[in-house]
Amino acid sequence: MYVAVKGGERAILGSYALIGEQRRGDPGVPELSLEQIKQQLRLAVDRVMTEGSVYDRDLAALALKQASGDTVEAIFLLRAYRTTLPRFGYTRAVDTAGMRLWRRISATFKDLPGGQLLGPTYDYTQRLLDFSLEAGGETLPPAAQARAEATVAEAVPRVVDLLDSEGLIEKSAMDPSDPEPADLTRQPLDFPASRETRLQNLARGDEGFLLAMGYSTQRGYAHSHPFAGEIRYGEVEVLIEPEELGFPISIADISVTECQMVNQFAGSKTEPPKFTAGYGLTFGHCERKAMAMALVDRSLRAEELGERIESPAQMPEFVLSHSDNLEASGFVQHLKLPHYVDFQAELELVRKMRAERATDAAA
């Protein structure tokens, strides 16, 4: 029986007021500005942009503020907002070899053309709480010492492209027709999914989920022996070709993180032994995510490379159907919605079964 349930309206309005109050906290404490969030919670902003799949630092900061710092909620807000905007088109593919670098490291080669730049990283910090930040008296570090010989930004080749000259690593070659990729914001995910489609899904995917999936491949749940061939973070140019102009124009520089994982591949009947690659690309500085994405990209190539498929990280349907934190969060959290009638039915059923069992036992 369907029963309309009313009466929550006032409670909901009260809840709006309360979440607003708790978000603001003590009114005696200055309110956070978006500029503060953008500047001082940079990595949270980057994660919201990457998984919210919209590069806009202002919107990501606003979403974080509105969501009281709940990253997944902020991602939801950003994804919801994007549906209100028209789509103007597609950019040209960004050229990551031409990236202006903040950071570029390789775990496979010590001496690289272009060298290794640590950039801004927590990797070498002691992970000891810094109580000078608690006091609010953070002193600016001394200005970085410049090197006279290297003040001109120059494009630095990708590490994988260097290996490629020996033919030891597979080349990610472009089809001669340079096909337009399917777009998951326009067409639903369908299987089998091409590598291009999988990468779009992973680029939007939840960092925690991909991290766990990538970790599982390292622990033996896929035959994968990865090296971090290269990780780079910096700025790339965004080029578009508006139809009213008829020539390409450069409209922005955006920061991205790229990771190329290099994996051993024993070879097959048609392919000699060589290294294969997994690829990760994110907005902003999302290094953990880019690495996890590259691991999972590689493990999802199991079928293409003729590897035995026995682990979740090798199964496209498993990974791609569960990677999106908006979908996952929505389905898990819908359990909070009233299921009164469903539950009533189950309750009746269990009572009936128990009654039948009691009757049987008595007989």
Place this chain on the structure above:
Amino acid sequence: MFQTVDKTAPGERQRWIKLLARAPQPMLEAGLATVPGQPRTWLRRPETGLLMVQGRVGGTGNRFNVGEITVTRCALRLSGGTCGVAYVQGRSHSRAEMVALADALLQVDQFRPILEASLLARITAFLDSESAAMTRKAQSTRVDFFTVARESGGSDAEAADS
């Protein structure tokens, strides 16, 4: 769709569109203030939308969709007939309008030399200093690997690095 009348060589226009798109708003305002105000009509009023950014598999392979970027665009025509177009990152309508206006004015022979000095030269200097600062900071984190060789000879004089 409209076609903008364009007598300027594409290369020149590409150069200043790239600069204008990256200019801080106060710099645009100050630069535009150095030429007399021009009546203009909208060909396309400012509107904010999304462009899907594409990457390539492995950096070199087929294209895939990475995520979207917010962009505001507009187009206008000066009373003399010159058209200016803007595509700028973000949601600022006023910024897009200033960029389109500057694009149009730069195509007018009378105004170009003024704006080259009062606007483009300043943007160039600003972007160059930003870029140099970025490179300087990044280069301060460059790793200098060195090989530790054994002091006392012996046959095993191989590099002991990893």
